[in-house]
Amino acid sequence: MLTLLGISLIFHFDSSYQLGILLGVISSAFAALYTIYNERLVQFYDSKLINFYQMLGGTLVLGFALPFYFYNFPDQTFIPSLTDTFYLLILASCCTVALYVMFAESLKKIPAFTINLTFNLEPIYSIILAFLFFNEGQSVNFSFYIGISLVMTSVLLQSIISIRKKNTVEPQTS
Known part of the structure; x- marks a missing residue:
């Protein structure tokens, strides 16, 4: 939810981006299904x-x-x-x-959910590359930075949750 809110803030709820955002959500859904399906396949093949x-x-x-x-x-x-x-x-x-x-x-070692969440950083990479190579950074505003912060926070929180879950499941040997 943080990621979706972050992406919507990055694009300012602007109606001119509706088709792109819709295609991005559909693409993300297929990417998530691809990752989940591959997580099962790598166990056997x-x-x-x-x-x-x-x-x-x-x-x-x-x-x-x-x-x-x-x-x-x-x-x-x-x-x-x-x-x-x-x-x-x-x-x-x-x-x-x-x-x-x-x-x-x-996928043999990292859960599909965690991998899918890290894919949420792809829009941020794309935006940074657009800033660097195409000089597209003039039109960003405060909501853009809040949106990027929310996306990065969701990835960070999932990483912390995954590490804690892994540490509680696997007893530590000393």
């Missing part, structure tokens, strides 16, 4: 195998969707240059495949 099938499924779905995309946006070029292909391969292997395998491995 290898993380690399899970990642392979998920990436294959995504590739097939996007491949089937490509003709519809070209039909609706016929002026788009699709074939990347050789330099872009090189960078795409680096990004795909390091920033997607490797990170998703590490993500699946972390």
